[in-house]
Amino acid sequence: MKLENVITSRSHKMIYQSGDTIIKLFDENYPKSDVLNEALNQSRVEETGLNIPNIIEVSKIDGKWAITMEHIEGKTLAELMKENPKDIDKYLEQFVSLQVEIHSKRAPLLNRQKDKFIRKIKDLKDIDASTRYELLTRLDGMPKHSKVCHGDFNPSNIIVSNKGSYIIDWSHATQGNSSADAARTYLLFALQNEDLAKKYMKLFCKKSDIALQYVQNWLPIVAATQLGKENPSEKEFLTKWLDIFEYQ
Structure with missing residues (x-):
């Protein structure tokens, strides 16, 4: 199968359009378990009734794993905000309303957010053991929820079409605490x-009726998990959020 129409290139994957489908093609060395987990995540979120592209198949193309899903014609919310x-303000209102709708759903078979955070914090090598311990202690004390959380919710992951708004890229989806999901979105904006x-944080807290201080309490934890991506351009910014006493 020859793929030519490249939409975008991301770390370890290429995204193609082929007719009325989108094909996400992963690098040869990308773990099969991660590909299958991403497809499983999206399939489980499909069952909640949220507006997302439906997965058509998981296959191999020229020896590489691929996920094929329906193509949604439109522009991303990030593009519309820029244009x-x-x-x-209108777009931000739409953005937060979609996030609150996500958090209203349940998908009991999704991986647990807290388990994922524990693994990521334990794997951090750039922070000392005492800081890791304090972060894990704070995480352990946070309320356990089972809401659907996108894990990478930002305007580039929303496609606005003439059929409505569709939420894409569910590779980081978990079930957990919506305030942790909002804290991650805040950091991505910041x-x-x-x-x-x-402005996002204020609007999220208003629409979800969640105290600002409660979302802020998640910031050190979420910043630590984001550090695990080892993005040099983000390291200094994220490290400053690791002061776990800042909001106590």
């Missing part, structure tokens, strides 16, 4: 635009 800055991040 229409005067409408940023890496680009701190003012927009603050």
